[in-house]
Amino acid sequence: MSGWVSLFVGGWLASQVVGALVYALSAPAFLVRGQASGVAAGGVLQDRVVALSAGAPLIAIAVWQIPVWATELAAVALGTTGRGRSWRTDLGLRLRLVDLPVGLVAGLGAQLLVGGGYALFGIDVEGPARSLISKGSGLGGLLGLVLLLALAAPVVEELMFRGLLLGGLSRRLPTWAALVISSAVFAAVHFQPVQFVGLLVAGLTFGALALAFGRLGPALVAHICFNASTVLYLMSR
Numbered sequence: 001m002s003g004w005v006s007l008f009v010g011g012w013l014a015s016q017v018v019g020a021l022v023y024a025l026s027a028p029a030f031l032v033r034g035q036a037s038g039v040a041a042g043g044v045l046q047d048r049v050v051a052l053s054a055g056a057p058l059i060a061i062a063v064w065q066i067p068v069w070a071t072e073l074a075a076v077a078l079g080t081t082g083r084g085r086s087w088r089t090d091l092g093l094r095l096r097l098v099d100l101p102v103g104l105v106a107g108l109g110a111q112l113l114v115g116g117g118y119a120l121f122g123i124d125v126e127g128p129a130r131s132l133i134s135k136g137s138g139l140g141g142l143l144g145l146v147l148l149l150a151l152a153a154p155v156v157e158e159l160m161f162r163g164l165l166l167g168g169l170s171r172r173l174p175t176w177a178a179l180v181i182s183s184a185v186f187a188a189v190h191f192q193p194v195q196f197v198g199l200l201v202a203g204l205t206f207g208a209l210a211l212a213f214g215r216l217g218p219a220l221v222a223h224i225c226f227n228a229s230t231v232l233y234l235m236s237r
Contacts, residue, residue, distance in 0.1 A: 004079050004168030008160060011075020012189065019068040030060035062148060069156040076159045091163035092215035103209070103221020110205040110222065111229045114198035125195050145231055154223035161186045161203065162210040162219050170211070179207045202226055 080090045087093040118125050161182055169178035183203030187196045205226075206219040213219075 004164045007075045007079045008164040011072050015068045015071035018071045019064060022067045023064050026063055030057060072156055072160050076164060079164055091167060094215045095217035099217035099221050103218045104225050106205055106209055107222035107225030108229060110202050111226050114201050149231055150224055150228035154220055154227055158216050158220045158223055162207055162216055166207050166210060175211060183207050
């Protein structure tokens with residue numbers, strides 16, 4: 001378990017390399033001439049689901065993102081394999097009935113706090129997400145966005161950031177330090193400077209839930225509600 005932080009770092013870096021390779025090989029099939037170079041310039045070190053969305057169809061976003069998530073899940077698996085070990089026992093990947101209302105309230109509460117704070121200061125943080133959401137036209141597009149952003153992304157990110165990273169740090173550092181550091185990393189690796197504070201608040205919320213309940217269930221539900229509310233709000237506008 002002491003190597004979870006190293007697995008997180010290695011898994012995240014490996015996922016970026018894999019994502020860059022998949023993008024380089026497949027981008028010409030999805031982007032028109034002259035588009036690929038501009039999008040690729042910021043592609044390796046950004047949240048691929050948002051940063052690479054300009055000019056690409058929704059299927060392309062999935063093609064670029066799924067290998068990234070698969071690589072990160074492989075890192076999680078490396079840290080939770082062996083006799084008597086599992087994601088359930090080691091990382092606390094358990095869901096109980098009480099996690100649903102707790103996660104719902106926490107996720108929506110964090111969303112209201114973040115959205116209200118940005119609105120109070122007149123900061124527009126919807127641009128990148130709105131570009132991606134615009135691709136979700138029709139029932140198929142909506143389902144695709146929900147699966148990508150509101151289900152797949154929260155599961156992978158909770159296993160990585162609250163499972164491996166927070167779990168590893170909390171065994172070496174005071175709880176508050178582990179929470180702050182893991183949340184700051186969660187916000188930073190999205191590479192969206194304007195959204196950093198909002199993502200930090202979200203990360204602190206999810207991390208606090210994981211620590212308080214000793215499992216990922218409440219944090220996972222909160223993360224799903226946080227992301228899903230964003231998708232539904234932007235699609236309704």
